[in-house]
Amino acid sequence: MEKKNNYYVVWAGFNPGIYNSWDRCQEQIKGYNNAKFKGFVDFADAERAFKIGYGAYMKMNTTHVQIDKSSLKPVFPSLAVDAACNTVSGDMEYRGVDAHSGKEIFRQGPYFDGTNNIGEFLAIVHGLAFLQKQGSKIPVYTDSVTAISWVRRKQANTKLEKTSRNEILFELIQRAENWLKSNKWENPILKWETKVWGEIPADFGRK
Numbered sequence: 001m002e003k004k005n006n007y008y009v010v011w012a013g014f015n016p017g018i019y020n021s022w023d024r025c026q027e028q029i030k031g032y033n034n035a036k037f038k039g040f041v042d043f044a045d046a047e048r049a050f051k052i053g054y055g056a057y058m059k060m061n062t063t064h065v066q067i068d069k070s071s072l073k074p075v076f077p078s079l080a081v082d083a084a085c086n087t088v089s090g091d092m093e094y095r096g097v098d099a100h101s102g103k104e105i106f107r108q109g110p111y112f113d114g115t116n117n118i119g120e121f122l123a124i125v126h127g128l129a130f131l132q133k134q135g136s137k138i139p140v141y142t143d144s145v146t147a148i149s150w151v152r153r154k155q156a157n158t159k160l161e162k163t164s165r166n167e168i169l170f171e172l173i174q175r176a177e178n179w180l181k182s183n184k185w186e187n188p189i190l191k192w193e194t195k196v197w198g199e200i201p202a203d204f205g206r207k
Contacts, residue, residue, distance in 0.1 A: 083119025
Protein backbone atom coordinates (compact mmCIF):
# COMPACT_ATOMS: atom_id res chain seq x y z
CA MET A 1 0.00 0.00 0.00
CA GLU A 2 1.32 3.43 -0.96
CA LYS A 3 2.19 5.56 2.06
CA LYS A 4 0.38 8.85 2.55
CA ASN A 5 2.30 12.09 2.15
CA ASN A 6 2.58 14.00 5.41
CA TYR A 7 4.70 16.92 4.22
CA TYR A 8 4.81 19.05 1.09
CA VAL A 9 7.82 20.93 -0.19
CA VAL A 10 7.10 24.08 -2.20
CA TRP A 11 10.24 25.17 -4.05
CA ALA A 12 8.45 27.73 -6.22
CA GLY A 13 5.23 29.27 -4.94
CA PHE A 14 3.91 32.33 -3.16
CA ASN A 15 5.74 31.33 0.05
CA PRO A 16 8.31 28.54 -0.52
CA GLY A 17 8.76 26.17 2.39
CA ILE A 18 7.63 22.88 3.93
CA TYR A 19 3.93 22.43 4.73
CA ASN A 20 2.26 19.72 6.78
CA SER A 21 -1.04 19.58 4.88
CA TRP A 22 -2.17 19.45 1.27
CA ASP A 23 -4.56 22.37 1.82
CA ARG A 24 -1.74 24.64 3.02
CA CYS A 25 0.41 23.53 0.11
CA GLN A 26 -2.38 24.37 -2.34
CA GLU A 27 -2.60 27.90 -0.98
CA GLN A 28 1.00 28.45 -2.07
CA ILE A 29 0.77 26.99 -5.58
CA LYS A 30 -2.68 27.75 -6.98
CA GLY A 31 -2.43 30.65 -9.39
CA TYR A 32 1.37 30.66 -9.27
CA ASN A 33 2.95 30.19 -12.70
CA ASN A 34 5.37 27.25 -12.91
CA ALA A 35 4.88 26.24 -9.28
CA LYS A 36 7.21 23.45 -8.16
CA PHE A 37 6.29 21.16 -5.29
CA LYS A 38 6.29 17.55 -4.12
CA GLY A 39 4.82 15.49 -1.29
CA PHE A 40 6.92 13.44 1.14
CA VAL A 41 6.13 10.83 3.77
CA ASP A 42 8.98 11.75 6.14
CA PHE A 43 9.95 15.23 7.32
CA ALA A 44 13.65 14.44 7.04
CA ASP A 45 13.28 13.70 3.32
CA ALA A 46 11.21 16.84 2.80
CA GLU A 47 13.72 19.00 4.65
CA ARG A 48 16.64 17.55 2.67
CA ALA A 49 14.84 18.11 -0.64
CA PHE A 50 13.97 21.69 0.25
CA LYS A 51 17.51 22.52 1.35
CA ILE A 52 19.24 21.21 -1.77
CA GLY A 53 16.76 23.01 -4.03
CA TYR A 54 14.53 21.96 -6.89
CA GLY A 55 17.26 21.68 -9.54
CA ALA A 56 19.54 19.49 -7.44
CA TYR A 57 16.65 17.34 -6.26
CA MET A 58 15.46 16.77 -9.83
CA LYS A 59 18.94 15.63 -10.88
CA MET A 60 18.90 13.05 -8.09
CA ASN A 61 15.41 11.76 -8.81
CA THR A 62 13.60 10.59 -11.90
CA THR A 63 10.10 11.59 -10.80
CA HIS A 64 9.08 14.76 -12.60
CA VAL A 65 7.51 17.37 -10.36
CA GLN A 66 4.58 19.22 -11.87
CA ILE A 67 1.07 20.38 -11.06
CA ASP A 68 -1.81 18.12 -11.96
CA LYS A 69 -4.53 20.75 -11.92
CA SER A 70 -7.27 18.13 -12.23
CA SER A 71 -6.40 16.97 -8.71
CA LEU A 72 -6.76 20.44 -7.19
CA LYS A 73 -9.94 21.47 -5.41
CA PRO A 74 -11.09 24.92 -4.27
CA VAL A 75 -10.34 25.90 -0.69
CA PHE A 76 -13.40 26.55 1.48
CA PRO A 77 -14.37 28.77 3.18
CA SER A 78 -13.27 31.46 0.74
CA LEU A 79 -14.45 34.61 -1.01
CA ALA A 80 -14.88 34.68 -4.80
CA VAL A 81 -14.89 37.95 -6.74
CA ASP A 82 -15.65 38.81 -10.34
CA ALA A 83 -16.48 41.73 -12.61
CA ALA A 84 -18.68 42.20 -15.66
CA CYS A 85 -18.36 44.82 -18.36
CA ASN A 86 -20.87 45.60 -21.11
CA THR A 87 -18.78 45.73 -24.28
CA VAL A 88 -21.28 48.08 -25.95
CA SER A 89 -21.93 50.65 -23.21
CA GLY A 90 -18.74 50.11 -21.21
CA ASP A 91 -20.74 49.88 -17.99
CA MET A 92 -18.83 47.83 -15.39
CA GLU A 93 -19.78 46.30 -12.06
CA TYR A 94 -18.19 43.87 -9.64
CA ARG A 95 -19.17 41.71 -6.71
CA GLY A 96 -17.97 39.25 -4.09
CA VAL A 97 -19.74 36.08 -2.98
CA ASP A 98 -19.23 33.23 -0.57
CA ALA A 99 -17.39 30.76 -2.82
CA HIS A 100 -19.16 27.73 -1.32
CA SER A 101 -22.76 28.91 -1.05
CA GLY A 102 -22.77 31.60 -3.74
CA LYS A 103 -24.34 34.10 -1.32
CA GLU A 104 -23.59 37.66 -2.41
CA ILE A 105 -21.46 39.56 0.11
CA PHE A 106 -21.02 42.87 -1.72
CA ARG A 107 -21.82 44.42 -5.08
CA GLN A 108 -20.70 47.72 -6.61
CA GLY A 109 -21.66 49.56 -9.77
CA PRO A 110 -22.46 49.85 -12.53
CA TYR A 111 -19.83 52.46 -13.36
CA PHE A 112 -19.60 54.19 -16.75
CA ASP A 113 -16.75 53.50 -19.20
CA GLY A 114 -14.88 50.87 -17.23
CA THR A 115 -13.01 47.66 -18.03
CA ASN A 116 -13.11 44.11 -16.74
CA ASN A 117 -9.55 44.32 -15.45
CA ILE A 118 -10.31 47.42 -13.40
CA GLY A 119 -13.43 45.74 -12.01
CA GLU A 120 -11.50 42.61 -11.08
CA PHE A 121 -8.79 44.68 -9.39
CA LEU A 122 -11.27 46.73 -7.38
CA ALA A 123 -13.17 43.57 -6.44
CA ILE A 124 -10.06 41.92 -4.98
CA VAL A 125 -9.10 44.98 -2.95
CA HIS A 126 -12.71 45.44 -1.80
CA GLY A 127 -12.68 41.79 -0.72
CA LEU A 128 -9.40 42.14 1.16
CA ALA A 129 -10.62 45.25 2.98
CA PHE A 130 -13.92 43.58 3.83
CA LEU A 131 -12.22 40.46 5.19
CA GLN A 132 -9.76 42.55 7.19
CA LYS A 133 -12.68 44.26 8.96
CA GLN A 134 -14.14 40.84 9.70
CA GLY A 135 -10.82 39.60 11.07
CA SER A 136 -10.91 36.82 8.48
CA LYS A 137 -7.87 35.29 6.73
CA ILE A 138 -9.77 33.13 4.23
CA PRO A 139 -8.55 33.05 0.59
CA VAL A 140 -9.85 35.37 -2.13
CA TYR A 141 -10.48 33.74 -5.51
CA THR A 142 -10.40 35.54 -8.86
CA ASP A 143 -10.20 34.27 -12.43
CA SER A 144 -8.11 37.28 -13.52
CA VAL A 145 -4.33 36.81 -13.69
CA THR A 146 -4.01 40.47 -14.66
CA ALA A 147 -5.85 41.69 -11.56
CA ILE A 148 -3.71 39.44 -9.34
CA SER A 149 -0.55 40.97 -10.81
CA TRP A 150 -1.89 44.50 -10.26
CA VAL A 151 -2.66 43.74 -6.61
CA ARG A 152 0.82 42.28 -6.06
CA ARG A 153 2.39 45.41 -7.57
CA LYS A 154 -0.11 47.55 -5.60
CA GLN A 155 -0.81 49.47 -8.76
CA ALA A 156 -3.47 49.22 -11.47
CA ASN A 157 -1.62 49.28 -14.77
CA THR A 158 -4.63 50.34 -16.81
CA LYS A 159 -4.48 52.15 -20.14
CA LEU A 160 -8.07 53.34 -19.83
CA GLU A 161 -8.46 57.01 -20.69
CA LYS A 162 -9.93 59.19 -17.98
CA THR A 163 -13.13 61.02 -18.92
CA SER A 164 -15.85 62.96 -17.13
CA ARG A 165 -17.98 59.80 -17.22
CA ASN A 166 -15.49 57.47 -15.51
CA GLU A 167 -13.80 59.92 -13.15
CA ILE A 168 -15.22 58.03 -10.14
CA LEU A 169 -13.41 54.88 -11.29
CA PHE A 170 -10.04 56.60 -11.15
CA GLU A 171 -10.87 57.84 -7.66
CA LEU A 172 -11.68 54.25 -6.63
CA ILE A 173 -8.45 52.98 -8.21
CA GLN A 174 -6.42 55.57 -6.30
CA ARG A 175 -8.21 54.64 -3.08
CA ALA A 176 -7.55 50.94 -3.71
CA GLU A 177 -3.85 51.52 -4.43
CA ASN A 178 -3.52 53.60 -1.25
CA TRP A 179 -5.19 50.83 0.76
CA LEU A 180 -2.80 48.21 -0.62
CA LYS A 181 0.22 50.36 0.22
CA SER A 182 -0.91 51.15 3.76
CA ASN A 183 -2.31 47.78 4.84
CA LYS A 184 -1.06 44.25 5.36
CA TRP A 185 -3.14 41.15 4.78
CA GLU A 186 -2.64 37.41 5.14
CA ASN A 187 -5.43 36.29 2.82
CA PRO A 188 -4.06 34.21 -0.07
CA ILE A 189 -5.17 35.60 -3.46
CA LEU A 190 -5.77 32.51 -5.56
CA LYS A 191 -6.51 31.86 -9.23
CA TRP A 192 -9.85 30.17 -9.84
CA GLU A 193 -9.22 27.22 -12.19
CA THR A 194 -12.14 27.76 -14.56
CA LYS A 195 -11.19 24.91 -16.92
CA VAL A 196 -11.32 22.43 -14.05
CA TRP A 197 -14.01 23.83 -11.73
CA GLY A 198 -16.28 25.75 -14.11
CA GLU A 199 -17.15 29.44 -13.88
CA ILE A 200 -16.15 31.26 -10.72
CA PRO A 201 -19.08 31.46 -8.24
CA ALA A 202 -19.09 35.28 -8.48
CA ASP A 203 -19.60 35.16 -12.27
CA PHE A 204 -22.45 37.37 -13.52
CA GLY A 205 -23.59 34.73 -16.03
CA ARG A 206 -23.68 37.06 -19.03
CA LYS A 207 -21.32 35.25 -21.38
